[in-house]
Amino acid sequence: MSSLREVQVKTITGETTALSAYAGKALLIVNVASKCGFTPQYTGLEALFRKYKDRGFEVLGFPCDQFGHQEPGNEAQISDFCSSTYDVTFPMFAKIEVNGPNTHPLYQNLKKAAPGIFGTEKIKWNFTKFLVDPKGNVVARYAPTGKPAGLAGDIEAVLPA
Numbered sequence: 001m002s003s004l005r006e007v008q009v010k011t012i013t014g015e016t017t018a019l020s021a022y023a024g025k026a027l028l029i030v031n032v033a034s035k036c037g038f039t040p041q042y043t044g045l046e047a048l049f050r051k052y053k054d055r056g057f058e059v060l061g062f063p064c065d066q067f068g069h070q071e072p073g074n075e076a077q078i079s080d081f082c083s084s085t086y087d088v089t090f091p092m093f094a095k096i097e098v099n100g101p102n103t104h105p106l107y108q109n110l111k112k113a114a115p116g117i118f119g120t121e122k123i124k125w126n127f128t129k130f131l132v133d134p135k136g137n138v139v140a141r142y143a144p145t146g147k148p149a150g151l152a153g154d155i156e157a158v159l160p161a
Helices: 041-053 073-085 104-112 148-158
Strands: 007-011 015-019 024-033 057-064 129-132 138-142
Touching: 007 024, 024 041, 024 104, 041 057, 041 073, 041 148, 057 073, 104 138, 129 148, 138 148
Parallel strands: 024 057
Antiparallel strands: 007 015, 024 129, 129 138
16 A cells, blocks of 8 residues: 555546645545535535645545435536535545445545544545644544534644644
8 A cells, every 4th residue: 555645636627646745734634525414514624724724734625425325416516516605615636435445545545544433444424534744644533523623723733833
């Protein structure tokens, strides 16, 4: 398994990049969905991004349709929904799978580095969040029920100096 920084990801507009593009930044990586009970968390995620982006912080949104078919749209529809409904300006990426045989390498890395309750690696639902420090270390995993505003202290603790 490659390091987190070496993982290749596809942006929501179809460009391939590596997470090394975010080297030196603190990251909050979230599997998101447009038709989920937690979808209003986009507001809180965007607020965190705007509050800390000038201090070396990024929120990275990865749409996932593995939970109750809650992300049925294509990338253009997802992008339009996020920008028009929640004014999302943080980076969004192409749809991925976070569980099962087609788990994206990013989530293979995240789940191994920060297993959930009782050591299970499986993602339970949309809006599971992973906090990554500027060196690329996964420092925390948060349940979908965790409100973004409640992460501010942890984010501040890992912001670049």
